[in-house]
Amino acid sequence: MRTTAKAGALLLATALALGFSSTAAHAIGDKNNQNPPGPSGGADNNMLNAGVGKTNIKVSQVSGGKGGSSGKGLGSVDPNWKPPACWYEPAATSEQVKAATDQLKKTPNENLVPVTPSLSWGEQLMVDTFEKGKSPGDGIKSYKNFNLGKDGKFWRGVVNPDMEGDPAAYECEEILFWQDAGIIPKIANAPTPKVLASYAYDKIKVPDTKVELKPEGKSTVNLPTWVWLDKGTFEDVKVRAELPGTGLWAETTAKPVSLHLEPGTADATTFPASAECKVNDDGSIGTPYTKGSSKEDPPCGISYLRATGGDPYQLKASITWEIAWKGSGGTGGDLPDGTFDGTQDIDVQEIQSINR
Incomplete structure (x- = not known):
């Protein structure tokens, strides 16, 4: 399963050629997502409002940090160190992907569904790939009837908002893909404990330094x-x-x-x-x-x-x-x-x- 930048551009061009607008997107995902800047939206039928590429990682300060600054975070002493630019995580249930596709059938010329952080699809691509099991090519996996009844979720790439614009932020462009419950996908940029630890690095709030x-x-x-x-x-x-x-x-x-x-x-x-x-x-x-x-x-x-x-x-x-x-x-x-x-x-x- 792979999606090159060239393939992504081709698929987007296909969606536009089929008459689908690129200015709006039905967002799919867990309820704790929030809307970021850029194309996003929502719908009924179990379609939950969600930010395109917004992470579900939950961060909490366990101890310390009294009087923590709300301004800048810790600066790394290593000028070459960077937090993870992107990773994959669960984005939507089978029911949510179906609801998004059903909504497209009602308004095919108005909405798209985000299938990567930077790419959205219209009705035909969603129906063919996730309902009818017809792959659009380039090794992209397809599914019958949205995998309804199976235990798991569809995963999608997430971009670290602090790394937008970094070339590495565009390395999580696999098309929305299925992963069985309890299993972490064995692909590049899969989430790991170290990814979470590095993400939390920028969330640390330490006391203001006044001597x-x-x-x-x-x-x-x-x-x-x-x-x-x-x-x-x-x-x-x-x-x-x-x-x-x-x-x-x-x-x-x-x-x-x-x-x-x-x-x-x-x-x-x-x-x-x-x-x-x-x-x-x-x-x-x-x-x-x-x-x-x-x-x-x-x-x-x-x-x-x-x-x-x-x-x-x-x-x-x-x-x-x-x-x-x-x-x-x-x-x-x-x-x-x-x-x-x-x-x-x-x-x-x-x-x-x-x-x-």
Whole structure:
């Protein structure tokens, strides 16, 4: 079973030649799908509203992440790492495909049915392929009477919305195909626990990175500014991803391991010199400032060498998170470390002295 880009274009051209509009599509799929941008729609007769290519993966944050940011997610430290661009998953029951085809028979010139993330078919192709068992060619499998009475579902490709436009997002173009219940298809881009773990990577919400500083508000030239994070502020974050109807699941865990400081100016000295403050055994980072420590070198901190001249320095603090996962079937492994940063204003004043 295969569908090349050339074959897909040919099939779409065939559908258009037969008089079917490409501006509307009857969507088919599970009820927890949602409508994405682009052609979509719905119908009666067990035709459920569903987004074309929208995933059914369920993601939940199991633990950690208090005060998690609703903005950008973790950024991978590996510039070559990418989440999965597309995969296949259950899309519709036999009854839903039949209902979609029956609706086409009522309005053949108005609607199409999405059979891949980028290709939709009209009445004749749907009837021939899924009802009459007549394959349109190019190795595409056909079915008699929509496989009614059999235990399983029709599967379709899904595109990761974060990867739209990536060439790899167009590698899941197999025409809507049948898979017996309880069996994962043995094809390229089939879902796996690692696919779910990688998908969950981008869904991890970690606490905003705002460090404690002493002195607060304004630092002094050549006097160290202490930087720390209290224990418990940055605990492990665990996210679970499940694909209903497949038995596949994965839990992706992010563990904070270090804090990296960027002073916002070259005129500064960092402590330690690497500017990398490791997480302590109790989960804290650095050491809180105590009275009388202003002239000591902090285990984690900055000493500014020049005063700010109006605009404050932008102190950037980045937390590095180690990412590991475990999943169904005893699977598991590591994913690239992730980073999440925050920026704080730092005003630096000259040392005040009195001349007598």
